[in-house]
Amino acid sequence: MRIHKISGNGSRCMLVLLFALGASLPACAAGLEVIHAWAPATMPGQQVGAVYMQLRSPADVKLLGIESDAANPVQMHSMSMQNDVMRMRQVPEVDLPAGKIVAFSPGGLHVMLTNLKRPLKAGESVHLKLLLESAPGRRQSVPVSVPIINRPVD
Numbered sequence: 001m002r003i004h005k006i007s008g009n010g011s012r013c014m015l016v017l018l019f020a021l022g023a024s025l026p027a028c029a030a031g032l033e034v035i036h037a038w039a040p041a042t043m044p045g046q047q048v049g050a051v052y053m054q055l056r057s058p059a060d061v062k063l064l065g066i067e068s069d070a071a072n073p074v075q076m077h078s079m080s081m082q083n084d085v086m087r088m089r090q091v092p093e094v095d096l097p098a099g100k101i102v103a104f105s106p107g108g109l110h111v112m113l114t115n116l117k118r119p120l121k122a123g124e125s126v127h128l129k130l131l132l133e134s135a136p137g138r139r140q141s142v143p144v145s146v147p148i149i150n151r152p153v154d
């Protein structure tokens with residue numbers, strides 16, 4: 001009996017240029033580019049943290065959710081001004097149109113780590129799993145390692 005070697009379904013690593021904040025790691029699965037990922041360090045006792053990054057997918061996919069071993073749940077939030085007050089609202093899913101950069105950034109769409117299990121310490125990393133859907137029922141989880149940086153959120 002012959003055993004056929006099945007090759008992967010075309011996913012390959014993309015080279016990600018590392019800019020100023022640099023330490024972002026390319027996420028190989030699904031060809032998703034993760035650019036400038038960072039998480040601000042938190043104070044002891046702080047319950048929530050945030051992750052900022054830019055995502056670019058080579059194909060249309062939906063980001064259905066995010067998981068982490070450092071916090072539960074991890075939510076995606078949008079921010080908007082309402083009566084001079086910044087409000088955060090949970091976003092159930094985020095579209096990643098092919099080739100377009102979708103930014104999670106301070107003051108905008110962001111990743112919120114709630115019920116932090118331990119403080120986010122500068123120099124360490126926080127690990128995320130991005131749950132992507134390319135078509136109904138076709139899901140893939142993409143691991144991302146996010147450097148924790150001692151930098152105020154502007």
Ligand SMILES: [Cu+2]
Pocket residue numbers: 077088110111112
């Ligand atoms: Cu938030």
